[in-house]
Amino acid sequence: MKNDLHNRRFERRAQRAYAVFACLVAVLTLTVMHAMAADDPLAVVDNLSEFVFSLIRAIGLILLGWGIVQVGLSFQSHDPSQRSNGFLTLAGGIVITFTKEILTLITG
Known part of the structure; x- marks a missing residue:
């Protein structure tokens, strides 16, 4: 048994x-993004920047999914500390997912 x-x-x-x-x-x-080589050094930096931000977005989406799972499990087990951790992970995933947009809003 x-x-x-x-x-x-x-x-x-x-x-x-x-x-x-x-x-x-x-x-x-x-979320694979092809980095195209260019002759212009600024274009190379822009391509690298886009690649890094796509990686950050992927990490944010993973955290977002994990936060949703934690919140769902907390409702199932009636655990308030897990629920608060789930909502914090969810909020962090949202912030990380939209990092590029937040930075463009700040810098103008």
Whole structure:
């Protein structure tokens, strides 16, 4: 009985790990941006800047998804500390996702 329970827990953890890995691969595959080489040095810097901001956006989307999962699990388990951590992660994911737009609003 105990061994059967252990196997079910292991299978659930393995399924969760596989789902997270599959989502990570999908996000990294779908957010690929080709950097085009250019003769103008400013164009090269702009391409690098776009690439870095796309990486930051991908990280923000991952955090956004993780925050949604944490908030959902907190409602299921009625855990207020997990709920607050989930909302903080959600807010951080939103800020990180829209970093480029926030910086352009600040600098004008």
